[in-house]
Amino acid sequence: MSFYSIVVAALVSVAAMTLFKKNGTITGTLKDDKGITISSAGILLQKDSAGRTITVQTSVTNANGEFSFLNVPVGKYKVLANSKGYNSTLMTNIIVRDAATTHIDMSIKISSSKTPKVEIVNYKEPLAEKDAEGPASPKKEEFKNTSRQDIKTIVAAPTAAYESEYAATPLTNSYSPDREFNTEEYSKITDNEFKDAQKDPLSTFSIDVDKASYSNMRRFITSGQLPPADAVRVEELINYFPYSYPQPKGPDPFSITTQYLECPWNSNHNLIHIGIQGKELKMDKAAPSNLVFLLDVSGSMEDANKLPLLKSGLKLLIDQMRAEDKVSIVVYAGAAGVVLPPTSGNHKERITDALDKLSAGGSTAGGEGIILAYKLAKESFIANGNNRVILATDGDFNVGASSDGELIRLIEKQRESGVFLTVLGFGSGNYKDSKMEQLADKGNGNYAYIDNLLEAKKVMVKEMGGTLFTIAKDVKIQIEFNPSKVKAYRLVGYENRMLNKEDFNDDKKDAGELGAGHNVTAIYEIIPAGSKELLASVDSLKYQRTIPVVKSTSTDVMTIKFRYKEPAGTTSKLITEVLEDKKTAFVSASEDCRFALAVAEFGMVLRDSQFKGDADYKSILKMAKSSKGKDDDGYRAEFIRLVEMAELLKR
DSSP: OOHHHHHHHHHHHHHHHTTOSSEEEEEEEEEETTSOBOOSOEEEEEEEETTEEEEEEEEEOOTTSEEEEEEEESEEEEEEEEOTTBOEEEEEEEEEOTTOEEEEEEEEOBOOSSSOOEEEEEOOOOTTSOOOOOOOOOOOOOOOOOOHHHHHHHSSSOOHHHHHHHOOOOOOOOOOGGGGSOOOBOOOOOOOOOEETTTOOEEEEEOOOOOHHHHHHHHHHHTTOOOOGGGOOHHHHHTTSOOOOOOOOSSSSEEEEEEEEEOSSOTTOEEEEEEEEEOOOOGGGSOOEEEEEEEEOSGGGOSTTTHHHHHHHHHHHHTTOOTTOEEEEEEESSSEEEEEEEEETTOHHHHHHHHHTOOOOSOOOHHHHHHHHHHHHHHTOOTTSEEEEEEEEOOOOOSSSOSHHHHHHHHHHHGGGTOEEEEEEOOSSSOBHHHHHHHHHHTTEEEEEOOSHHHHHIIIIITHHHHHOEEEEEEEEEEEEOTTTEEEEEESSOGGGBOOGGGGGOTTSOOEEEETTOEEEEEEEEEETTOOOOOOOOOOOSSSOOOOOOOOOOOEEEEEEEEEEOTTOSSOEEEEEEEESOOBOGGGSOHHHHHHHHHHHHHHHHHTOTTOTTOOHHHHHHHHHHTOOOOTTOHHHHHHHHHHHHHHHHO
């Protein structure tokens, strides 16, 4: 490992220590038995707990064979290295101390058989180090496998109908070697291009209130890696943060705010900032909820950042439930079953007891679980209430309906029942982001990634209204640009939310949902009319004549049209707004606008977007620090620290 790399790893570790206490760092290199570095190898940090081995973090070696684990709680660990064509190497007895960096050099041998074996190496610390171990981690409670017999102890006085129709079949613990390799999946994202405002004046898209990409990006950076480009959805980074847009005053359930200003990453361009604010909802006056927790308890969910974190997070939500609310629990692994029939929200002990008795084991029959959860939600449906399935998983479905196409068609069929969907993602190494994002989009729902308990609190307590209570569905935006003011435009982010122009008036076309108190931000980058900047062009048509577009004499920059339906409605309502040509200097824009643009810049830099212009870490930090404003929950301060850590990782 180069001296420069060691310095960077150490600096990142120091930055991380401002967020975490009693943590250390592990850095290392992986080479073969001839001394050649191995890139793209899967590296797992493991710890023994309650008589079994759990994976704490995952990493992948870079081009120099280097890897790192940051924010590792003090204690004793093992590191397992896997690479195709090699025997796995396991190094044991690695001690992590508070605010210290432990470096290990690992060697991996070429496999001479079809079944690679595991080479075990005992790690020996330098003599100067003291062999002291940190405090032992709390012993993980062991639970019985959920079975037909166990349901009788989990469910308080279950009815015969539930026991006979929904009882889960026995779930057996199993282990798959495939889980030792990084199989995370992300859909490919191609940045939106600039569109000619004269030839293509309409831009149409569905709003997006998902925020999973931000917390997933945070997980990568705090573990010492930059996220893959396709894991970064810029609109989700922007919409992670609360903004102080005004509350709606009219009959519509949201307000619309616009700003027209200079572009900070390209001085020849302008920006249009659009802010949508959903009406706040007082939770004590909210309609009753019928919630079905659909929980993945398959073997891939056994790690500490999966099922244990999931159970802790759901308990925070259960604490908010009222007597008029109902909670059910469906689990799935090798098969699906009900472990808690609809139960009043005031029976919190009964609900949490059902959660506590769950453990991970078996394969993953996700499709079967989805069918059962929706069936249960429809049977306990509350008219004029909040009926919702909350799916919590790492997305690693492998039994029954498991392909993206099968699951999406299944969800699309179920959404017609009036039951909405929330998807909560957990874990790393085998995380299926692409699958879960599509399920939420097609299920009239939202999608969040839970990387720690504070994020669980943010999603399930602080933002419970926006997460659970839909105030408008199928929300679409269509903008008509005035070519006398705008030469070209491009929407920043929302690549997988783009719609055809005909979809705007089609009430059968599915679009995004807006939750109570949610705000949504969209940013357009504009090339002003009169610019000499060249745009992509096509040859003249052979079989028809192109009729020149007569430019408008209006001074408007654009007209914004919004369509939305009420949660139980089938016919959309239309709102129209006009943006006048009153551009402001960047420094005169609101703090919310400037901070949102700092986040947008960060997303483009992480993606190495061709449209990032002059954006770099220095400009991002300057912009974010000057627009931090009121930050009661510390989200913006955390963002600034993440940018600083990402800059160190990039060097």
